[in-house]
Amino acid sequence: MGLFDFLFKRKKKKQTNEVTIKSESVVEETNTPINEEISVPLEETITRITEATNITLEEETPITVEETAAPSLDEEGNRFDLEIIEALRRFHSDPGLNIDIEIKDIIPNAQQTHRDLFREWTGIQSKWDRMSLFYRFWDQSQLKKLEDWQVIERFVKDRYPKKALQYFEKNMSDKRHFAKEELVSVSKLHRVLLDNPTAKEYIETAYHNYPEDDTVKVEYATVLHIIGNHSEKELSHQLFHEVLDKKIQKNDTESVFDCFKFSEGYTDSSIFAMLYLINTEADNDTWDYVAEEYYYCPVFRYEHAVQLSQTENPMRALAKLTSLSQEFPWFRIALESTIGNIKSMRKQLSNPEFMEQELQEFQTSLKNL
Secondary structure, eight states, X not given: OHHHHTTSOOOOOOOOOSSOOOOOOOOOOOSOOSOSXXXXXXXXXXXXXXXXXXXXXXXOOOOOOOSSSOOOHHHHHHHHHHHHHHHHHHHTTOTTOXXXXXXXXXXXXXXXXXXXXXXXXXXXXXXXXXXXXXHHHHHHHHGGGSXXXXXXXXXXXXXXXXXXXXXXXXXXXXXXXXXXXXXXXXXXXXXHTTOHHHHHHHHHHHHHHOTTOHHHHHHHHHHHHHHOOHHHHHHHHHHHHHHHHHHHHTTOOSSGGGGGSSSTTOOOOHHHHHHHHHHTTOOHHHHHHHHTTOXXXXXXXXXXXXXXXXXXXXXXXXXXXHHHHHHOTTOHHHHXXXXXXXXXXXXXXXXXXXXXXXXXXXXXXXXXX
């Protein structure tokens, strides 16, 4: 059975994406920025919800199911094996990590632990909540093996940027010289915290020292696009497309959106992923496909909510705003939009108590900013 095979030594082949997107031509990007003014690169507000049906506010990752039968235990076990290996690669920030681990040698009571983990995993629908479960599992044996920049990435990608900042302040803030990986990871950390000027300081240092490194180029391009002036935005597009074109020429992706998915040589930029989705007028399925990669990025999630509201998915938009405001309570625009949508929904439902606890929570977060 697949789910128990992982208890014994086995090497996995390179994992492929579970979702296949039809080939799409690469659309030449315009120089129209998402936003040019404030550190949070957005000024749009969510369209107010205009109709109400059955309300389910638990944010979910839509799944297209062709067959009506429930997946077998073997199928679930195989998917579990794939995801726990993917989580380990993400945990190490290494898409090409060669896996050769015997869990029974590194985890006490491995068989029972594995069964408990599988049982909890089966009850989680969100891809990133499942990844978070696996991250906590890998913390037991792998956290001490990570380098500083990998620990930062581990917390940032798991939606704990405040923990990442605490780790940085305790273990890295006194450093006089940073490796390029450290500069990139700290830049990402400050972007998630919406402190883009600080992110720019770190990534400018990286670009000055490592101007030909693709990972540095992508992060520098991302930050320049958010807060750069006109000429800096032009440079950001030039740098990003140098890396993207190289990725496309490898012919290992079926569409431009595959280039943003966790894989060897991928272009890790939530901002440019958003630009491509917006400029190509991508459909909901494509947004969901890319969103699976950038669930840790508050700006991407906000734009996804905007897209959902504009395509007449108000319930999903409100659910996404609610979870976004809970996980990133320093994101002013998200808080304001969530509060506004809750109040609008109250009027439509003639229910002045609708989401009262959440409303108070978001209003308190907004006052504390």
